[in-house]
Amino acid sequence: MKKHNFSAGPCILPQEVMQKAAEAVVELDNSGLSLIEISHRSPAFIDIMERATSLALELLGLQDKGYKAMFLQGGASLQFIATAYNLLENKAGYCNTGTWSTKAIKEAKLLGDVVEVSSSKETNFNYIPKGYDIPKGLDYLHITTNNTIFGTQYKALPETDAVLVSDSSSDIFSRELDFSKFGILYAGAQKNMGPAGTTLVVVKEDVLGKVSHQIPSMLDYKIHADKESMFNTPPVFPVYTSMLNLEWLKNKGGVAAIEKENDAKAALMYGEIDRNPLFDGFAATEDRSTMNATFTLNTPELKDHFEAMAKEAGLNGINGHRSVGGYRASMYNALPIESVQVLVDVMKTLEQKA
Amino acid sequence: MKKHNFSAGPCILPQEVMQKAAEAVVELDNSGLSLIEISHRSPAFIDIMERATSLALELLGLQDKGYKAMFLQGGASLQFIATAYNLLENKAGYCNTGTWSTKAIKEAKLLGDVVEVSSSKETNFNYIPKGYDIPKGLDYLHITTNNTIFGTQYKALPETDAVLVSDSSSDIFSRELDFSKFGILYAGAQKNMGPAGTTLVVVKEDVLGKVSHQIPSMLDYKIHADKESMFNTPPVFPVYTSMLNLEWLKNKGGVAAIEKENDAKAALMYGEIDRNPLFDGFAATEDRSTMNATFTLNTPELKDHFEAMAKEAGLNGINGHRSVGGYRASMYNALPIESVQVLVDVMKTLEQKA
Numbered sequence: 001m002k003k004h005n006f007s008a009g010p011c012i013l014p015q016e017v018m019q020k021a022a023e024a025v026v027e028l029d030n031s032g033l034s035l036i037e038i039s040h041r042s043p044a045f046i047d048i049m050e051r052a053t054s055l056a057l058e059l060l061g062l063q064d065k066g067y068k069a070m071f072l073q074g075g076a077s078l079q080f081i082a083t084a085y086n087l088l089e090n091k092a093g094y095c096n097t098g099t100w101s102t103k104a105i106k107e108a109k110l111l112g113d114v115v116e117v118s119s120s121k122e123t124n125f126n127y128i129p130k131g132y133d134i135p136k137g138l139d140y141l142h143i144t145t146n147n148t149i150f151g152t153q154y155k156a157l158p159e160t161d162a163v164l165v166s167d168s169s170s171d172i173f174s175r176e177l178d179f180s181k182f183g184i185l186y187a188g189a190q191k192n193m194g195p196a197g198t199t200l201v202v203v204k205e206d207v208l209g210k211v212s213h214q215i216p217s218m219l220d221y222k223i224h225a226d227k228e229s230m231f232n233t234p235p236v237f238p239v240y241t242s243m244l245n246l247e248w249l250k251n252k253g254g255v256a257a258i259e260k261e262n263d264a265k266a267a268l269m270y271g272e273i274d275r276n277p278l279f280d281g282f283a284a285t286e287d288r289s290t291m292n293a294t295f296t297l298n299t300p301e302l303k304d305h306f307e308a309m310a311k312e313a314g315l316n317g318i319n320g321h322r323s324v325g326g327y328r329a330s331m332y333n334a335l336p337i338e339s340v341q342v343l344v345d346v347m348k349t350l351e352q353k354a
Numbered sequence: 355m356k357k358h359n360f361s362a363g364p365c366i367l368p369q370e371v372m373q374k375a376a377e378a379v380v381e382l383d384n385s386g387l388s389l390i391e392i393s394h395r396s397p398a399f400i401d402i403m404e405r406a407t408s409l410a411l412e413l414l415g416l417q418d419k420g421y422k423a424m425f426l427q428g429g430a431s432l433q434f435i436a437t438a439y440n441l442l443e444n445k446a447g448y449c450n451t452g453t454w455s456t457k458a459i460k461e462a463k464l465l466g467d468v469v470e471v472s473s474s475k476e477t478n479f480n481y482i483p484k485g486y487d488i489p490k491g492l493d494y495l496h497i498t499t500n501n502t503i504f505g506t507q508y509k510a511l512p513e514t515d516a517v518l519v520s521d522s523s524s525d526i527f528s529r530e531l532d533f534s535k536f537g538i539l540y541a542g543a544q545k546n547m548g549p550a551g552t553t554l555v556v557v558k559e560d561v562l563g564k565v566s567h568q569i570p571s572m573l574d575y576k577i578h579a580d581k582e583s584m585f586n587t588p589p590v591f592p593v594y595t596s597m598l599n600l601e602w603l604k605n606k607g608g609v610a611a612i613e614k615e616n617d618a619k620a621a622l623m624y625g626e627i628d629r630n631p632l633f634d635g636f637a638a639t640e641d642r643s644t645m646n647a648t649f650t651l652n653t654p655e656l657k658d659h660f661e662a663m664a665k666e667a668g669l670n671g672i673n674g675h676r677s678v679g680g681y682r683a684s685m686y687n688a689l690p691i692e693s694v695q696v697l698v699d700v701m702k703t704l705e706q707k708a
Contacts, residue, residue: 003386007393010590018379018388025376032357032668034372036549036595039361039671073427073551074572077586081570103571110568190587195390197427197551197589214464216435217457218428232431233544235551236364237591241390314386317393 004339007317008148008292008330009170010190013241014248017334021195021241035240040233049229052243056200059246059255060172060179068225070201071239076100076169079186079199080107082219083142083165087184088112089211093138093162098125098147099323100167108142111213117141124324125150127284138162140183140207146171148191149321151283151294151328157181163207171291172200173249174333175259183207184221191291192333194242197235249333258333265331265340266290272344276351278302282324296326302354309346318343358693361671362502362646362684363524364544367595368602371688375549375595389594394587403583406597410554413600413609414526414533422579424555425593430454430523433540433553434461436573437496437519441538442466443565447492447516452479452501453677454521462496465567471495478678479504481638492516494537494561500525502545503675505637505648505682511535517561525645526554527603528687529613537561538575545645546687548596551589603687612687619685619694620644626698630705632656636678650680656708663700672697 005012024035028044038045053069062069072078080103084092092112094105096119108114115138118129125147134141140163146153148170157164163183172187179185183204190196201221208222217223223231229239252258270288273281273295282294297306310318320326329343359366378389382398392399407423416423426432434457438446446466448459450473462468469492472483479501488495494517500507502524511518517537526541533539537558544550555575562576571577571585578585583593606612624642627635627649636648651660664672674680683697 005387005391007391010391010394010587012391013388018390021390022376022379025372025379033359033670034367036372036375037359037361037364037366040364040550073429073589074432075427075586078428078572081572107570107572110570188587190590195591196394196587197592216461216464218432218435218461232429233364233542233550235427235589235592236544237549237595238551238589241591316387 003314003316004342005316005335006329006331006339006343008321008328009332010196011330011332012334013194013245014334017241017244017248020244021237024240025237036237040230040236045236048240048243049234052239052246053229055243055246055250056202059249060185060202062179062202065180066204066206068203068205070203070221070224070229071198071234071242072201072224072229073198073235075199076167076186076188077103078219079167079201080104081110082221083140083184083186084108084111085211085215085219086208086221087140087163087165087211089139091115091138093117093134093141095119095129095141095143095158096121097128097144097152098150100147100169101142101144104142104144104167125152126282128152128154128287134158134160134162136161140165142166145177146289146291148292148330149323151289151292152287153289153291155287171289173246173255173258174262174291176255189238189242194245195238197238198242200242261337262290262331262333265335265337266293268337268340268344269293269329269331272347276347278351278354279347282326291331293329293331294320294324294326296320299354302350306346306350309350310343313342313346315343315346357668357670358696359670359689360683360685360693360697362675362682364550365684365686366688367548367599368688371595371598371602374598375591378594379591390591394584394590399590402594402597403588406593406600407583409597409600409604410556413603414556416533416556419534420558420560422557422559424557424575424578424583425552425588425596426555426578426583427552427589429553430521430540430542431457432573433521433555434458435464436575437494437538437540438462438465439565439569439573440562440575441494441517441519441565443493445469445492447471447488447495449473449483449495449497449512450475451482451498451506452504454501454523455496455498458496458498458521479506480636482506482508482641488512488514488516490515494519496520499531500643500645502646502684503677505643505646506641507643507645509641525643527600527609527612528616528645530609543592543596548599549592551592552596554596615691616644616685616687619689619691620647622691622694622698623647623683623685626701630701632705632708633701636680645684645686647683647685648674648678648680650674653708656704660700660704663704664697667696667700669697669700
């Protein structure tokens with residue numbers, strides 16, 4: 001039985017993408033060679049990297065706007081220190097909306113002055129702070145557009161004169177935003193972009209080159225940009241599969257089209273969480289993530305029964321993160337609404353039997 | 355036609371490994387899910403990581419000797435700065451044997467005092483220096499056991515009281531050495547271990563924790579070791595495929611068995627380079643790499659003819675690096691001796707026709 005894969009990441013990707021990726025591992029485009037045994041300096045792979053970076057910019061509406069897209073390694077976690085290395089000269093501001101922004105703050109503090117301009121830590125990060133003051137003169141302001149663990153998401157970007165930097169690992173390519181407001185946007189691939197092992201970094205080139213300290217080469221975005229993501233051997237398979245996935249998204253109609261699907265899935269999911277008396281949503285209603293719905297079962301004695309029913313129905317990956325408990329339905333781009341319907345049906349059946 | 359793949363890296367891997375990796379991208383072990391859509395926290399992937407790290411230590415003969423094997427991201431290039439972050443308190447020594455050690459030196463200098471204890475730069479790195487003095491009191495001594503670009507390889511390790519650190523990207527798992535002499539051994543996967551996108555770092559745990567500065571989390575080997583390579587989302591496909599490849603190597607009889615095959619391939623290749631009056635070897639005879647044979651054609655007017663014949667015979671990836679010119683035959687573990695024979699035959703035919 002094919003599972004309904006609600007995994008928070010690595011997560012579901014389109015079947016046709018996984019099929020094409022598998023074929024390329026056997027042989028790439030009738031070349032007589034596997035994707036994973038060709039040189040990254042070969043014309044075939046240079047073309048793959050070029051298509052992947054172009055598609056990323058196109059889908060974000062950032063072509064010809066002074067941005068460079070790069071496929072790097074290390075996950076968003078390496079970008080925590082890299083963004084600070086590239087931008088932090090005097091003082092940086094961070095909005096603390098969860099586990100990942102807390103980690104980003106910790107790394108940036110190794111390199112300079114960091115101001116936590118807002119935080120929802122006091123309520124276990126169940127909302128996105130609004131209406132806070134942003135000090136003048138920041139080198140940059142860092143946000144996390146979607147908080148995978150807590151299920152919150154920025155609906156509007158903060159207004160700031162500082163360079164806006166975002167960790168968008170769990171909602172990039174899922175909805176339209178004015179991406180030209182960002183100076184740096186980064187995202188680990190393993191949600192809506194591709195398999196684990198590469199990280200998209202999109203940089204407005206004019207924000208770079210303004211710090212006085214030296215930057216380790218592998219953390220220097222200018223080096224990676226100038227070398228077209230080929231300063232060292234790139235992660236070939238994750239980049240290729242990301243390219244396939246971005247092509248799939250473009251063929252579906254791009255970010256605007258997928259956003260409609262994601263909104264429909266989220267409406268179905270949150271509709272049931274709100275309707276069903278056995279379940280409670282975790283995140284503040286106005287800040288609910290369309291990607292990760294977090295909720296709890298308010299009748300603990302039904303836990304085993306619910307989880308057995310979920311397993312029986314082929315639902316995979318709905319356990320909540322230990323920081324929140326309960327359940328989390330991650331509804332990334334490739335998850336069909338039919339899978340959400342199966343989960344909703346299980347929740348309804350539980351209510352009827354209770 | 356299947357090519358004879360002499361690519362310097364990413365490079366040939368065993369056919370059965372590529373086939374199994376492709377199958378897992380479609381579905382992992384009848385799980386109903388693809389390898390690339392499962393959580394890295396799932397029991398299935400935790401088992402994969404554990405098998406990969408155990409196999410790495412076993413094949414190096416380092417089990418139960420205080421070592422930890424980790425599969426990280428960023429390539430050997432990220433380890434240049436990471437090794438310095440983890441070990442460099444006062445002064446480090448580097449043996450400069452090529453492009454990659456030159457880059458390693460550059461990164462380490464960002465963090466402290468670096469002594470170049472030996473160098474073969476004056477002869478374009480065509481040999482491995484020997485008989486140099488190593489200063490006392492170094493935090494570590496860094497070598498590059500095999501120099502992919504120049505085709506040189508250490509046949510004996512330097513004698514030193516300092517922690518010995520090696521970039522062994524292009525000869526790890528290809529020959530036996532007393533690996534317990536190393537404090538840190540690292541290698542990008544994309545030669546003899548697996549596809550591009552992961553890096554093996556093997557650390558003797560007691561060499562860590564001795565520096566007084568703070569280390570960015572993603573560069574801190576102690577953090578990665580304590581988290582069993584799961585501090586952040588690991589590169590799932592490269593790790594899985596590396597595991598398959600290490601299983602393949604173990605089933606072949608391990609490093610001792612593959613070393614015999616590699617020696618036979620190298621003997622065939624260098625035998626022809628030395629015998630054929632049209633070709634000259636680049637590296638000093640006693641330092642010749644069994645992995646990368648570098649050679650030039652001493653009759654430039656035959657260049658086009660040789661390259662057309664090579665293409666006709668299905669030879670892929672034999673162009674030399676621009677730093678050396680000429681040709682390079684990379685003969686990694688998975689390259690069959692039959693491929694070397696095809697190249698040798700082309701060289702012989704060229705001589706007969708010349």
